[in-house]
Amino acid sequence: xxxxxxxxxxxxxxxxxxxxxxxxxxxxxxxxxxxxxxxxxxxxxxxxxxxxxxxxxxxxxxxxxxxxx
Numbered sequence: 001x002x003x004x005x006x007x008x009x010x011x012x013x014x015x016x017x018x019x020x021x022x023x024x025x026x027x028x029x030x031x032x033x034x035x036x037x038x039x040x041x042x043x044x045x046x047x048x049x050x051x052x053x054x055x056x057x058x059x060x061x062x063x064x065x066x067x068x069x
Contacts (some may be wrong), residue, residue, distance in 0.1 A: 001056040007034065009064025019054060026050040028060065038065045 001021055005028070007069065010044040024066035025048060029036045036050050042048055043052065 001054065003054050004056075004059045005032065005062065006059065007032075007062045007064070009039075009062075009066065011064075021055065021056075022057065023054055025052050025054060025060065029062065030053060034062060034064075039063060040065070 001019050001023075002016055003019055004016050005013065013032070017028065017032065019031070025041050025043075026036050028040075029039070037051065040063045041048050041050060041052075042063070043054075043058050043062070
């Protein structure tokens with residue numbers, strides 16, 4: 001399956017990723033070295049939990065939380 005990933009935050013990553021069928025958001029995040037805590041994930045502009053199963057052709061947007069003083 002092919003998923004388009006757009007990471008927004010301290011770094012900007014935009015790429016298509018080949019994943020196995022049945023993979024979840026958290027598994028994908030780990031495979032591209034993004035810690036699941038401190039991010040909000042959206043599939044097709046709708047917020048989703050990290051245990052959501054991905055489907056072929058979806059667009060996953062990952063927004064990293066900003067912190068500091």
